[in-house]
Each structure stands twice: as structure tokens, then as C-alpha cells.
Amino acid sequence: MKRLSIFALALLFACHGANGQGLLRNLGERAKSVVENKVAEKVENAVSKTVDKAANKAEEKLKGKKTGQQSVQPAEQKAEEPAMETKPAKKVASSFAKSDFVPGDEVFFEDNFENEKLGEFPSRWELLDGYAEVASFAGRKVIAFTDEGLGSVGPLMKDRQAWLPDVFTVEYDIYVCEINPDAGESMLFSIRFEAGGHDSEVDFYFREDGSSWIQWTICTPEGRTSGGQKDLSAGENNPLIPGEWNHFALSFNKRAFKGYLNGIRVINAPSMAAPVRFYFNSSGKYPYNGISNVRLAKGAVPLYDRLMSDGKIITYAITFETGKADLKPESMVEINRIAKLMKENPNLSFEVQGHCDATGSDKVNDPLSQRRAEAIVSALVDLDIAEARLKPVGKGSHSPIASNSTEEGRAKNRRVEFVKQ
Secondary structure, X not given: OOOOOOOOOXXXXXXXXXXXXXXXXXXXXXXXXXXXXXXXXXXXXXXXXXXXXXXXXXXXXXXXXXXXXXXXXXXXXXXXOOOOOOOXXXXXXXXXXXXXXXOXXXXXXXXXXXXXXXXXOOOOEEXXXXXXXXXXXXXXXXXXXXXXXXXXXXXXOOOOOOOOOOEEEEEEEEEOOOOOHHHOOOEEEEXXXXXXXXXXXXXXXXXXXXXXXXXXXXXXXXXXXXXXXXXXXXXXXXXXXXXXXXEEEEEEEOOEEEEEEOOEEEXXXXXXXXXXEEEEEEEEOOOXXXXXXXXXXEXXXXXXXXXXXXXXXXXXXXXXXXXXXXXXXXXXXXXXXXXXXXXXOOOOOEEEEEEOOOOOOHHHHHHHHHHHHHHHHHHHHHOOOOHXXXXXXXXXXXXXXXXXXXXXXXXXXXXXXXXXX
């Protein structure tokens, strides 16, 4: 069977991790606090909202420094991972703010592997080739290909052969480390889409000569092929950030296919054969690489149309670090779309609602959802939206829209709603 690859994400190589360096800022006469990676949990209730906002801004400016070798931690290794600062560089946040990527509206598969046991094969995936297991790397759980970097895995669906809708998005993360050419290391990491004989592919290469690049081949519904490649080795406009988690996003809309790396569009194919399923594939001379935070969603309805039909906008594209109120950089894509909508409609005001699934207690979820709603409002205010037009409300897990007994239901319940006031 012909295998075609499509969005290459690569890696977990022996690399230097990033450690946040404490940053002290003057927060006014009312308070001075040390801003560290867990600032959201450490700011006390008595500190004003202004202080919280300044602390969050300071944290976002932290830049990690390489301090030593980092490797995947399989189950049998009990050593505690060093603390790492994994926030992307400033230019990454800027690229997300300008991105034209439109995330899907309805999540139908999401996995961050948090509930999986280290050393075991992930329960919601299918092994197609090689060997893979859940491992710990750079502060996250990942699918790691531990058979000398060889393996293929795909989401485990009821219909094993055809489960992709005609409009969908795929998002996932990889941590980009330095490869050692002297040791003969190389890596090829791909996401492969199957389309009944008219398959397409995108590969992410790390070569023995130290170069890195994306190469893609797109097959049209008529069977014609086109391709291209982008060098990721150097240059000011290089979207790849070594020593950080890098975010990959793909969108397919009936025929058109686009690929994004850290918010920057690197592939634009106007005609591609509609795929029915996909899987990740890895090969190379380096023993570890992995996938993190996989999300599949269908549909991509314009924000204004959703607002007019439902009186609110439900979005899954605004996400946070696990257990925190820290916005992930890719969230700025949707936040900027909301800001644009509000600027185009100056009479529009929203109640910004943060929702959680039922994992964890109300004692944790309720204040966390409130802080997350406040973080979204703060981000919109920074984009010149008047704070009076926004009301943050933490709903915790009290307003589910799906069952919390399944992974898919919990994924739907973890959402942000912009309710028209």
C-alpha cells in the first residue's frame, strides 16, 4: 500500500532544554512579586487585577536558555525532569497573531496523553508499524517511537478506513532539538493522508548534514501531482524555533489544503484529493521523537455567521497550559479573529465564559476557569478592545454540552464561549 506523508513534525532528539530565568518587575506601589513559570497559581487573591495582568505579561517575555542534555524519559526511569521554560520565542507569538489559519469548530478527537501510563501504548491510538509508547519529554507526555525512531500510528476510530470529514483541521506539537550529525543522526517525521490511490504527503526532515526542511507532494482528485520544499535551516523568516515546542496546523476544505508552522503558512495547495484518514510516520537514525497535543476538528464557519445563528461563539481554539491560566501562543489566532470582529462591530459586547470538563474538583475548576476567562479578556484589551465590552465569567464544569464519561465529550466541554450581551 502506498504511504504518503503530510505534515511533517519531527522529533525529540538529544537536545538542550530551556530553563526560565526569574524576572523581577516593579508592579507598582501595591505589590512586587517574582514572576515564575507558575505565576498564575502563586498570585494571591489580595493582589489587584492590574498586578495579575502585569505578572502575566512579564512571564510571557521569559526566554529559556540551554543548560544541558534532555532526553525522553521512559516508564522505568524515575528521575524527575528538570524544570523547563517552554514558552515560544516572541516572534512565534507575533506570527500567530497574523496567521490566517481558521481552526475547526467541532473537536472530534483530542489527546494530550495526560491520562496515559508511561511505557504503555496510548489507548486511543492504533499501531500500524514499528513500536511506540507513551513517554515524558520537555514537561509533557508524548507518543515516542522508541524502536530506533521507527513507527507509524494513527487515531483509533470506529471506522478504521474512512473517518475524515470534507472540511477539517489537524493540529499538533513537536519539540525541536539539535541533532548530532557527528553521530550519524537523522530524522524523518511525517503525517500521511490516504485518499484512495490519490494520496498526498508532507515530510519534515532533519539530515545528517545538519539541515532541516519540509518537503510535500500533493495529489489532485484527477491524479495530477505537485510538490515543493522549504528550507528551515537558517534565515530570519525561518518559522522553526529550535529548543521550543513548535505548533503545526493543517486545514482541508473540500479541495484546498494549507499547512502552517507556528502560525506561518508554508504550504498552499488549491486542489488536493479528499483524504479519508491519516497517520503519523517516523523513520531515522535517532532513537526518540514524539507527538504532543493532537487535536482534530471539523467545520470552519465564519465567526459572524455563528454569532448571528446562535447568539454566541463557541470556540475550542483558545487553549491553555495544563492546569494553568497561561494562554498558549496558538490561541492568538482565534483571539485576533474575535478582536477583528469586535472592531468591525463596535456595538458588540461579550460575556467571556471559561468552561472545564469534569476532571478535577469544583474547588480547582471554578477559580481556574475564572482566571482563564480573565486572561482572554486581558489579551483582547491588549488588542485595543475596551474592557467595558467584556465580562469574564468562570463556569467551571457546571454547564456541560456533552457527556463527561468519554474523551470526546470532555473535549467538547473544554471550551470558551463568547455570549452576546
